[in-house]
Amino acid sequence: MIVRAASxxxxxxxxxxxxxxxxxxxxxxxxxxxxxxxxxxxxxxHDVPWLVHHLGAELARRLxxxxxxxPDLLAEAIDATCAAHADTCDLGNPASPSxxxxxxxxxxxxEYLVLADSPVVFDDGVVVDDRLDHLPSHTVEAVRDLRNxxxxxxxxxxxxxxxxxxxxxxxxxxxRAALLSDGASRYVDAFGLGDWTDLLDLLxxxxxxxxxxxxxAAEATGPGPRRxxxxxxxxxxxxxx
Numbered sequence: 001m002i003v004r005a006a007s008x009x010x011x012x013x014x015x016x017x018x019x020x021x022x023x024x025x026x027x028x029x030x031x032x033x034x035x036x037x038x039x040x041x042x043x044x045x046h047d048v049p050w051l052v053h054h055l056g057a058e059l060a061r062r063l064x065x066x067x068x069x070x071p072d073l074l075a076e077a078i079d080a081t082c083a084a085h086a087d088t089c090d091l092g093n094p095a096s097p098s099x100x101x102x103x104x105x106x107x108x109x110x111e112y113l114v115l116a117d118s119p120v121v122f123d124d125g126v127v128v129d130d131r132l133d134h135l136p137s138h139t140v141e142a143v144r145d146l147r148n149x150x151x152x153x154x155x156x157x158x159x160x161x162x163x164x165x166x167x168x169x170x171x172x173x174x175x176r177a178a179l180l181s182d183g184a185s186r187y188v189d190a191f192g193l194g195d196w197t198d199l200l201d202l203l204x205x206x207x208x209x210x211x212x213x214x215x216x217a218a219e220a221t222g223p224g225p226r227r228x229x230x231x232x233x234x235x236x237x238x239x240x241x
Contacts (some may be wrong), residue, residue, distance in 0.1 A: 008208035043093025100156035183234030
């Protein structure tokens with residue numbers, strides 16, 4: 001079971017936070033909503049925060065009462081979220097609002113699920129779904145056409161089957177772990193302020209707020225990330241078992 005949990009989140013300066021996280025008694029998750037590109041018609045009357053809040057609520061409810069495998073729980077949560085706006089929105093639009101998902105659940109072992117680029121960090125390594133990084137092109141059109149498609153990448157949006165394309169498994173003997181949105185994982189993978197063990201040590205000794213403070217400082221003083229926004233919503237959840 002989780003014996004200690006700490007979390008922090010920061011929005012992109014001047015914007016609404018499109019991350020969402022919840023910590024339960026033996027589980028936790030982080031969602032990172034994908035900011036809609038300017039001028040793209042999503043076919044949806046709702047914004048990204050609506051999507052992550054509804055998806056997060058559906059996922060938390062299931063985690064609280066069910067012992068089903070994480071991919072099955074996530075598929076049900078995506079399906080229920082789709083039902084909440086199927087009458088008002090075009091769910092067949094490939095640019096419909098979407099989110100990454102990172103989930104941990106403690107039991108005899110620690111079960112994890114990672115969908116898209118919100119990593120889960122353990123002492124013995126990081127679990128990250130980097131399929132987005134390996135697309136042949138990152139134009140708006142290419143990303144749209146390869147989203148939730150075989151050979152492309154998968155996110156939580158309008159296809160429940162995406163949950164079964166996530167990275168999923170278990171770890172034994174876990175002492176500590178972190179769930180991050182990619183705005184927080186920049187500490188390692190964009191700015192090189194330390195390695196994954198350093199990140200866990202910082203979370204354990206100084207807390208998630210300090211991790212996010214250092215990321216914001218790096219954004220303010222250093223070059224922007226290789227790809228993506230100069231600033232980003234950032235969320236970190238630290239768990240010890």
